[in-house]
Amino acid sequence: MKTTIAEVHKYVDQEVTIGAWIANKRSSGKIAFLQLRDGTGFIQGVVVKAEVNEEVFQKAKSITQESSLYVTGMIKVDERSPLGYELLVTNMEVIHEAVDYPITPKNHGTEFLMDNRHLWLRSKRQHAVMKIRNEVIRATYEYYNQNGFTKVDPPILTGSAPEGTTELFNTKYFDEDAYLSQSGQLYMEAAAMALGKVFSFGPTFRAEKSKTRRHLIEFWMIEPEMAFYTHEESLKVQEEYVSYLVQSVLKNCKLELGVLGRDTSKLEQVQAPFPRITYDDAIKLLHEKGFDDIQWGDDFGAPHETAIAESFDKPVFIIHYPTALKPFYMQPHPEREDVVLCADLIAPEGYGEIIGGSERIHDYELMKQRMEEHDLDPAAYDWYLQLSKYGSVPHSGFGLGLERTIAWISGIEHVREAIPFPRLLNRLYP
Ligand code: 4AD
Ligand code: MG
Numbered sequence: 001m002k003t004t005i006a007e008v009h010k011y012v013d014q015e016v017t018i019g020a021w022i023a024n025k026r027s028s029g030k031i032a033f034l035q036l037r038d039g040t041g042f043i044q045g046v047v048v049k050a051e052v053n054e055e056v057f058q059k060a061k062s063i064t065q066e067s068s069l070y071v072t073g074m075i076k077v078d079e080r081s082p083l084g085y086e087l088l089v090t091n092m093e094v095i096h097e098a099v100d101y102p103i104t105p106k107n108h109g110t111e112f113l114m115d116n117r118h119l120w121l122r123s124k125r126q127h128a129v130m131k132i133r134n135e136v137i138r139a140t141y142e143y144y145n146q147n148g149f150t151k152v153d154p155p156i157l158t159g160s161a162p163e164g165t166t167e168l169f170n171t172k173y174f175d176e177d178a179y180l181s182q183s184g185q186l187y188m189e190a191a192a193m194a195l196g197k198v199f200s201f202g203p204t205f206r207a208e209k210s211k212t213r214r215h216l217i218e219f220w221m222i223e224p225e226m227a228f229y230t231h232e233e234s235l236k237v238q239e240e241y242v243s244y245l246v247q248s249v250l251k252n253c254k255l256e257l258g259v260l261g262r263d264t265s266k267l268e269q270v271q272a273p274f275p276r277i278t279y280d281d282a283i284k285l286l287h288e289k290g291f292d293d294i295q296w297g298d299d300f301g302a303p304h305e306t307a308i309a310e311s312f313d314k315p316v317f318i319i320h321y322p323t324a325l326k327p328f329y330m331q332p333h334p335e336r337e338d339v340v341l342c343a344d345l346i347a348p349e350g351y352g353e354i355i356g357g358s359e360r361i362h363d364y365e366l367m368k369q370r371m372e373e374h375d376l377d378p379a380a381y382d383w384y385l386q387l388s389k390y391g392s393v394p395h396s397g398f399g400l401g402l403e404r405t406i407a408w409i410s411g412i413e414h415v416r417e418a419i420p421f422p423r424l425l426n427r428l429y430p
Contacts, residue, residue: 006040008075008085015090017072018043022063022098023124024105032060036071036087041255042124044078045071045087052090059092065105066098066122082258117421118430128256129417132249132410136402137201139248140222143241144199149224152191152198154184160380167206180205183399185329186384188225189360192395193387199224211425212302213414214352216403218423225397231331231341231359234396235317238345238355239272241400242315246270249409262411266348269313276317279339282308299325306350315354317343328374329367331359331394343398351408357398364388 003016023042024035034045047060063069073089103119113120120126144151157171157178169180184200191198200223208215224241226234246267249257257264277285282304286294289307294300300308300318309316320339323332330340342358361367367388371381378385406418416422421430 004040005036005038005043005083008043008083008087011075012077012085013074015072015074016087017070018087019095020069020071021122022065022067022069023122024065025060025063027061032057034060034063034071034089037122037124037127041083042127043083043085043087044081045073045089047089047092051088056089056092059094060089063092063094064098064101066101066119068095068098069093070095082255114416114422114424114427115430121420124259126417128253128259129406129410129412130420131256132253132260133402133406133418135249135253136245136406136409139245140199140201140241142248143244144224147197147237149197149199150191150195152188152195152200153202154181154187154191154200154223156181156203160186160376160384167208169205169207182206183221184223185225185397185399188223188397189384189395190387192225192227192397193391193393196228197224197226209425213416214302214404214407216415216419216422216424219404219415219419220402221399222402223397223399225395227393227395229359229396230394231343231396234357234359234398235276235319235343236272238317238343238357238398238400239274239315242274242345242355242405243270243272245405246409257410260410260412262409266313267409270315274314274317274345275312276319276343277308278319279321282318285311297322297324302350302352305346305352309346309348309350313348315348316346318346319343326358328370328376329358329360331361332366341396347404347408349408349411351404353401354404354408355398355400357396359394359396362388362392362394364392 001016003011003018005018018038020036020038022034023037026033030049032047036043036045047057049057070093071089072091073087076086076088078086102116157173158181159178171178181204183204188198188200203218204221205218250264250267283296285308286304291304320333321342322338323340326340326342330342333339333341340358344353345355347354367385403415403418407415416424
């Protein structure tokens with residue numbers, strides 16, 4: 001019976017054949033242990049000299065790392081293995097012999113591994129992170145589909161830039177200038193006026209000259225937008241959605257979290273509601289913690305976010321930032337000129353901002369004024385301005401950064417491992 005490692009539980013004490021690669025190997029005179037992987041998982045294959053013919057045992061002894069093969073054997077329950085099963089090998093048919101695979105089980109430096117990302121993806125840890133990424137994607141669609149949202153795909157080639165004009169990738173659009181999307185938000189606002197509750201899920205691009213463990217040049221963002229939702233109602237969606245993601249990974253990726261050595265007790269606490277702190281109080285908190293140089297009106301850097309997050313055991317919303325720190329479209333606080341109805345959601349354990357969101361301006365005159373203040377080209381933004389002219393309603397939305405969320409849930413050090421082929425400041429290959 002041909003099967004996969006993910007399905008072996010169905011074939012206990014039966015003979016199966018699996019298409020696989022050799023992840024690792026060790027052998028003695030009498031027995032060989034093959035770490036087999038097939039994309040669906042990892043299983044140990046045991047080849048006992050006394051129980052197979054000599055040719056099979058010699059193959060097992062000489063086979064090289066990352067060679068591909070069809071391996072046949074009996075599935076046995078094995079309490080000691082994380083999978084719970086092992087394969088008692090009876091036959092091996094080598095498909096392709098790999099020569100001098102560069103990523104050996106010894107330790108390699110990060111640059112070397114990044115140069116070999118196309119191969120590094122095969123490792124147990126990277127496999128686990130990609131499986132967690134897949135679960136976060138699956139749970140995202142499930143959450144929004146269960147809650148009455150319609151998926152809308154905003155364009156990637158755009159003429160307008162919602163998040164400021166300094167971090168744009170330019171390209172030619174025949175004779176016109178175009179930019180790679182930094183955020184689909186403006187289009188999602190248009191879509192919300194047509195479909196009520198919408199979400200997007202796509203790649204976004206930022207030409208940020210930042211080289212930190214939280215920044216990618218190309219990253220994926222989930223951007224929900226909701227007509228008739230206040231900022232407060234949007235915060236409820238955000239905390240429910242993030243809790244849903246974390247609880248889904250805890251439930252469906254036990255093996256992967258184990259491979260990564262993730263402390264899951266911290267993730268178990270991630271259940272809505274999440275604490276909130278105003279920007280004003282966050283400044284006070286930072287002063288209490290000895291950050292003397294930060295003043296009201298300054299933006300937070302990574303050390304500030306980490307220090308704020310340390311005071312809470314769940315993700316924390318920092319609400320009501322100064323107007324001057326945020327983009328043009330945010331709705332002012334009803335009682336204060338100087339702050340807006342917005343929130344950044346800061347993940348625990350130093351992972352930083354995973355969501356940025358706000359209520360949006362829906363007053364035509366105010367929107368026009370803000371666009372002028374921000375020097376936005378009226379020709380490029382006329383379509384957006386029209387949204388507040390025809391049946392404008394209060395609405396709110398947010399963007400969750402997929403890779404930062406995955407890095408946090410997986411407990412990995414750097415966002416570069418949370419995406420299959422990261423685009424970084426100095427890296428366009430592989
Ligand atoms: O806070 P940002 O810039 O918000 C927006 O783009 C809004 N227009 C979203 C909206 O309201 N629809 O980005 C949203 C999130 C951040 O919180 C962060 O998680 C992630 O996107 N992000 C990055 N992730 C990796 N690398 C980068 N360079 C990122 N920049 C932002
Ligand atoms: Mg932000």
